[in-house]
Amino acid sequence: MAPAPYLVFDGVAKYFGDLEVVAPTFDLAIKRNEFVVFLGPSGSGKTTLMRMVGGLETPTAGEIRLDGQPIDGPDRDRGMVFQSYSSFPWLTVAQNVAYGMKYRLDMTPERKQRRLAHYLELVGLADFADAYPNKVSGGMRQRIAIARTLAAGSDVLLMDEPFGALDAQRREDLQLELRRIQRQDAKTVIFVTHDVDEAVFLADRIIIFSKRPARMLEEIDIAATLGPDRTLELRDSERFFKLRTEILKFVRIAAGHEN
Amino acid sequence: MMSKATATTVSGRTSDIVEQVPPPRAPAARKHMRNQFFTFRGNLSKHAQILTSVCASLIVIATWEISTRLGWINSLFLPPPSVTIETLWTMITQKHLLLNAGISTLRVWVAFAISVVMAVPIGIAMSSFRGVGAALEPIVDFIRYLPVPALVPLSIIWFGVGETTKIFLLWLGTFFQLVLLVADDMRRVPQEYVEIAYTVGARPRQMLTDVAFRAMLPSLFDNLRITLGWCWTYLIIAEIVAADNGLGFVIWAARRYMNTSEVMAGVVTIGLIGLLTDQILRLVHKRLFRYL
Known part of the structure; x- marks a missing residue:
């Protein structure tokens, strides 16, 4: 059936x-x-x-x-990746990604920290963790949004042309990774x-x-x-x-x- | 440039060679800076900007001084800056000018604080909830257009001539303007920010405090800075009408004896307080909003 x-x-x-x-x-x-x-x-x-x-x-x-x-x-059971204004300018890259887990009372701070590090690494933003979004490129800002949504851990992911602003190589990496995470x-x-x-x-x-x-x-x-x-x-x-x-x-x- | 060209023709052949030599760096840099002065959104170094500010101010002061010294303007009506500064000093040492300035500043800040404490939550509520906005907007718009001086008689009838009247007039002049500015600041927070908050599980209250309020802070700060300036306008009106101390009183009392230099000194004091406050607030703005 x-x-x-x-x-x-x-x-x-x-x-x-x-x-x-x-x-x-x-x-x-x-x-x-x-x-x-x-x-x-x-x-x-x-x-x-x-x-x-x-x-x-x-x-x-x-x-x-x-x-x-x-x-x-x-x-939060349905996470969304937005195309524009996709990150908060007053938070650093890492804080923006961590914001996805801010209201998850079911996760311990240590677990949140581990997830944060993992998703920053995954989207290639680990080196820019402490930068503010106005200091990184449009493609990187888009990756902040992707990492935040993945970190939030929603069951349903709604993604509106999330890879549109990325270069071909990064796009391919993230496509592979997204498919892997989804599976x-x-x-x-x-x-x-x-x-x-x-x-x-x-x-x-x-x-x-x-x-x-x-x-x-x-x-x-x-x-x-x-x-x-x-x-x-x-x-x-x-x-x-x-x-x-x-x-x-x-x-x-x-x-x-x-x- | 013209004189240089003429000199070349006069001195003959040999100087033609001199003309071939590339110009030294300094004039080139100066020319670049001169271009940047009038380029739309051009680049001007911090030093050049400060220098320009100081020069412009000095030119105004010098023109003022010279025109009264030369008798173009009767110094009975407009005392020169030198006399004004002298008077300022005697007023500080003999007439408690600083105390009066302090009283005025205190009035401004108390009234301003009351306005802010009321305007920020009400303004946010007006743009966040359609019902609140619909209920309050007509009332606020009506009162906003009433000139504060027109309400002086009423407020004296209501509150007498004590501190309450002054604070009330200042509040009247700023609250109703500020509340609409705050509402606008909130309205301009991108909808996307709100949606990000909701889709990661924020409750409406968390969205408001963690995201919407945080997003509007820089423009809110700017509006507060501007509104604080208006406070001084209404303060002088209030102190002229009903006070026996404060800068408005000092200015108005000096007027009675045609003591223009004391009037000028009082006005200059207000200007200096304004300049100082604004510079401090700009610095705070820079510190608070590094990410901009």
């Missing part, structure tokens, strides 16, 4: 005033520990869908349930991007969106072809290229370039 869905979009629609952002009705069921990538043109309402999971927006119609409970406001710590991830390579490499399943209002155009099971383990070698494989080409075709249709 298939496992019960963990995160469920049930008849969701979203309007901002008269502006239709998510077309009625959006339905999607995400399994526990699944890595789902939302792929589609910019401004297509993907971010809004993710913000609704985060509890930062309320659906106009329908509801989103996590583990059977309707989502009602933000909490090892059994995280459920929704990841928004418009980079097809990134989508194929990371995803168990890709959802391709139309232009606004957001509508699901295509659903591709990547795990069925690539399996759960992702390595750098996989990136150069025949299977990977085939998938990528296929998905690029869908993306072009979504963007309205292929008539």
Whole structure:
């Protein structure tokens, strides 16, 4: 028997005033520990869908349930990586990352300290621990946000183009690492991007969106072809290229370039 | 440059060679600095800035001194700086000027402290909770536009001519301005900061104290510094109308005897207190907000 869905979009629609952002009705069921990538043109309402999971927006119609409970406001079981203003300027890099654990009364100070050191190292910011964010680059600031969200230890990770501002090498490292963490710590991830390579490499399943209002155009099971383990070698494989080409075709249709 | 060029033609061929020699570094640096002076957001060294400030102030003082000395201005109406400073000294030594300045400063700070203690929480509440904002904004806007001097008669009827009236007038002049500035500071805290706090599990109260308040602090500090300056304006009004001590009283009493140099000395004292306070607060700002 298939496992019960963990995160469920049930008849969701979203309007901002008269502006239709998510077309009625959006339905999607995400399994526990699944890595789902939302792929589609910019401004297509993907971010809004993710913000609704985060509890930062309320659906106009329908509801989103996590583990059977309707989502009602933000909490730390759903961690989010924001694109802009992603770190506090008055805290140092290390303090910013540690802020993710500030309200975790269940962790001892020693454990928090260990986690802090681990995640600083992971995102390559250990050398900048005591610097203020205005002294580091935009890409580093983005990594602060990633480390903070990982340190917070949420079960669900909501990531809105988190690697957008990073150089190619760091991006690849973090993609590998994110996938490893997701597998090892059994995280459920929704990841928004418009980079097809990134989508194929990371995803168990890709959802391709139309232009606004957001509508699901295509659903591709990547795990069925690539399996759960992702390595750098996989990136150069025949299977990977085939998938990528296929998905690029869908993306072009979504963007309205292929008539 | 012009005179140099003319000199070359006059002295003939030999100096052509001199012209080929690259100019020494110092004039180049000076020229660079002159350019930076009028470059939009240009770079000017700390020293050059201080030097400019001092020179500009000296020019103003010198112009003032010279124009009264030469009789362009009747020194009965505008005593020269030298006389003002002399009077300032006699007032300090013989007329308790420092005591009066101290009394005025104390009044300003007491009233300012009351305004701040009230305005910060109320301002934050106004922009944090729509209901509070909707309820208070019209009232605050109405009172904010009333000129403080127009309320002097009322406040004397209410509180007599004692300290309460002065503190009340100062509070009136600053609280209603400050409360809106505080509300604006809070409103400008990026929504992303608030969302970061909530998604790592902060309760609303924790979000307010740990994030929103912390984020607004630098601009709040700036607004407090500016509002403190306004306090002095209202203080003088209050002390002119109803006081027997303080700088406003000193100035107003001197006016009665046409003693312009004492009036000037009183005014200069206020200016100096303002300058000193502002410099100290700037320094504190720099210390507190190193991360900016």
